[in-house]
Amino acid sequence: MTKPSEKIVIFDTTLRDGEQSPGATMTHDEKLEIATMLDEMGVDVIEAGFPIASDGDFAAVSDIARNADRAVICGLARANLKDIDRCWEAVKHARQPRIHTFIGTSPLHRAIPNLTRDQMAERIHETVTHARNLCDDVQWSPMDATRTEWDYLARVVEVAIKAGATTINIPDTVGYTAPNESAELIRRLIAEVPGASDVVFATHCHNDLGLATANALAAVEGGARQIECTINGLGERAGNTALEEVVMALKVRHDIMPFTTGVDSTKLMAISRRVASVSGFPVQFNKAIVGKNAFAHESGIHQDGMLKNAETFEIMRPEDVGLNATSLVMGKHSGRAALRSKMKELGYDLADNQLVDVFVRFKALADRKKEVFDEDLIALMQDEERQSEDRIKVDYLRVVCGTEGPQEASLRLVIDGEVKASEATGDGPVDAAFNAVKALVEHHARLQLYQVSAVTEGTDAQATVTVRMEEDGRIVSGQSADTDTVVASVRAYVNALNRLMVRREKGGTDGREISYKDVG
Numbered sequence: 001m002t003k004p005s006e007k008i009v010i011f012d013t014t015l016r017d018g019e020q021s022p023g024a025t026m027t028h029d030e031k032l033e034i035a036t037m038l039d040e041m042g043v044d045v046i047e048a049g050f051p052i053a054s055d056g057d058f059a060a061v062s063d064i065a066r067n068a069d070r071a072v073i074c075g076l077a078r079a080n081l082k083d084i085d086r087c088w089e090a091v092k093h094a095r096q097p098r099i100h101t102f103i104g105t106s107p108l109h110r111a112i113p114n115l116t117r118d119q120m121a122e123r124i125h126e127t128v129t130h131a132r133n134l135c136d137d138v139q140w141s142p143m144d145a146t147r148t149e150w151d152y153l154a155r156v157v158e159v160a161i162k163a164g165a166t167t168i169n170i171p172d173t174v175g176y177t178a179p180n181e182s183a184e185l186i187r188r189l190i191a192e193v194p195g196a197s198d199v200v201f202a203t204h205c206h207n208d209l210g211l212a213t214a215n216a217l218a219a220v221e222g223g224a225r226q227i228e229c230t231i232n233g234l235g236e237r238a239g240n241t242a243l244e245e246v247v248m249a250l251k252v253r254h255d256i257m258p259f260t261t262g263v264d265s266t267k268l269m270a271i272s273r274r275v276a277s278v279s280g281f282p283v284q285f286n287k288a289i290v291g292k293n294a295f296a297h298e299s300g301i302h303q304d305g306m307l308k309n310a311e312t313f314e315i316m317r318p319e320d321v322g323l324n325a326t327s328l329v330m331g332k333h334s335g336r337a338a339l340r341s342k343m344k345e346l347g348y349d350l351a352d353n354q355l356v357d358v359f360v361r362f363k364a365l366a367d368r369k370k371e372v373f374d375e376d377l378i379a380l381m382q383d384e385e386r387q388s389e390d391r392i393k394v395d396y397l398r399v400v401c402g403t404e405g406p407q408e409a410s411l412r413l414v415i416d417g418e419v420k421a422s423e424a425t426g427d428g429p430v431d432a433a434f435n436a437v438k439a440l441v442e443h444h445a446r447l448q449l450y451q452v453s454a455v456t457e458g459t460d461a462q463a464t465v466t467v468r469m470e471e472d473g474r475i476v477s478g479q480s481a482d483t484d485t486v487v488a489s490v491r492a493y494v495n496a497l498n499r500l501m502v503r504r505e506k507g508g509t510d511g512r513e514i515s516y517k518d519v520g
Contacts, residue, residue, distance in 0.1 A: 009044045014234055042263045077099060078102065099135045157196070203216050380462075465489045478498075
């Protein structure tokens with residue numbers, strides 16, 4: 001006999017911890033868009049950012065707080081009064097605000113501020129008390145809790161509860177723990193710490209050993225009632241518990257985990273794709289729930305079983321995560337009405353003017369591809385959004401390549417409305433094209449990643465290209481899709497440069513500048 005169903009609070013930190021992935025920085029508008037999607041899909045708490053980190057972070061958290069309809073809006077603050085005050089200023093406009101304050105409690109982390117156990121306990125009491133005086137909803141986290149001595153962890157959790165914390169989050173900051181340990185730690189804290197029954201215990205698991213989701217669900221078995229997670233598992237290093245994995249695990253295994261969430265699982269695929277687009281981190285094909293291959297079957301045995309009964313090899317339906325069971329193929333004879341209907345089905349409600357622009361690009365794509373699949377349309381739409389406000393845009397590209405080099409590229413860019421042209425050579429067509437960009441847009445960024453993946457199958461498939469660049473500590477990603485891999489590569493490179501310009505504007509004018517050359 002199972003106990004009655006209990007609500008699990010889903011705490012999404014895509015906009016805070018997720019954005020800390022190197023190169024995953026999002027613009028102000030992108031953050032607001034993702035927050036709106038999270039709110040609409042029923043996420044309980046949105047950690048909107050780290051308000052004291054920058055003016056841009058503060059503005060994003062403030063605007064998200066003002067615009068949220070249902071979710072609790074949370075900001076992060078270190079254990080000092082200035083951080084907490086700044087956090088409150090950002091979240092106080094929300095219908096349901098929360099302050100999340102933290103401090104590292106393990107021996108390694110205590111050594112950083114050089115605090116004794118007693119001094120750290122005093123700081124925890126002071127800062128949590130201050131936060132509670134400002135806000136009725138206060139979350140406290142002992143960073144690196146899973147490597148903190150048991151006696152000290154129990155002591156500071158008790159201090160935080162007495163000071164007024166309403167949620168106690170237990171982070172596995174470095175992804176070190178294992179599921180049995182995760183469950184036992186929560187179970188023991190609830191059983192032994194005075195006042196533990198009066199607060200909600202949460203779990204925040206990193207994926208360094210690939211155990212984040214398993215550890216989070218084990219913590220729920222131990223008594224945690226809030227799971228911190230991110231879309232696509234974005235986050236520091238190897239990432240975090242993935243929201244989509246948690247939601248579907250609770251849904252599919254309700255027999256052994258009789259818990260509920262308010263998250264609408266049919267919106268998972270749409271937000272996964274959108275976060276992948278704005279962060280520049282593509283979803284791996286074999287990613288659980290939202291990966292391209294999650295509902296794909298190639299083996300004859302599997303295909304035969306699927307034809308007879310889909311449940312033979314699928315424990316959930318594609319429709320459960322917002323994926324169409326069948327992919328309607330569009331082509332060059334499809335009209336505007338069909339395109340509007342298909343795009344709405346895929347989560348894009350196009351205005352009339354936007355439909356005109358997208359239809360032109362759709363027709364151009366259909367002329368180059370025999371069949372245009374759902375994935376092609378999503379890539380086209382994401383590419384349209386990426387280029388809509390860019391200061392630098394690709395106007396024309398022609399490359400000459402073959403067995404004899406050097407390869408050549410002729411390029412025209414539109415920079416702040418002005419057309420500029422250049423020609424360059426290189427070791428391959430992509431290198432030549434990138435050199436042509438550098439001839440017009442002088443910069444000192446170093447290319448860290450160049451990745452190509454096919455959107456669909458076939459020699460006429462669109463290629464999605466992702467580039468990651470670093471300059472003076474600023475890391476940016478760019479992405480684009482096209483049936484021509486070199487065109488997609490240049491657009492992705494230019495998209496990254498546009499993002500670098502935005503990062504410069506957010507970070508001030510110090511450091512090296514991007515300058516434009518008139519070569520043509």
